[in-house]
Amino acid sequence: MPIELKLKTQENYLEAEFIGNRDADDELEESIRIWSKIPLACEKHGLDKILAISRLNRRLKLDNTFVFAEQFNAIGWKPHYKLAGVAFDEELLRDYELLATFIRNFGYECKMFNTIKDAKNWLMKS
Numbered sequence: 001m002p003i004e005l006k007l008k009t010q011e012n013y014l015e016a017e018f019i020g021n022r023d024a025d026d027e028l029e030e031s032i033r034i035w036s037k038i039p040l041a042c043e044k045h046g047l048d049k050i051l052a053i054s055r056l057n058r059r060l061k062l063d064n065t066f067v068f069a070e071q072f073n074a075i076g077w078k079p080h081y082k083l084a085g086v087a088f089d090e091e092l093l094r095d096y097e098l099l100a101t102f103i104r105n106f107g108y109e110c111k112m113f114n115t116i117k118d119a120k121n122w123l124m125k126s
Contacts, residue, residue, distance in 0.1 A: 039076030
């Protein structure tokens with residue numbers, strides 16, 4: 001099952017829920033294609049806070065993780081965006097922490113959480 005993105009506009013943020021299974025053959029292209037929809041929705045609704053909820057079976061392969069983070073500017077991500085990610089599985093959460101580190105190293109605000117409540121609390125600060 002390919003990755004499905006469900007976008008929901010909330011009062012102060014955009015909720016992006018990722019559901020499905022990563023395809024190992026085109027995981028990078030699929031991720032870039034799907035994530036490029038988020039900046040478009042943010043601009044359309046005047047939002048700069050994003051709650052990304054992962055219900056995926058696994059993270060990107062390590063070599064694709066860096067390339068994906070490097071593409072944030074190319075897909076329309078703005079420096080003032082604030083991204084709170086949620087992964088419910090402890091192993092996936094640790095893996096996504098690496099991606100969050102790469103994203104921060106490219107100058108974007110990003111943090112990972114294991115509960116939606118904690119992610120929302122952090123997201124709404126500032």
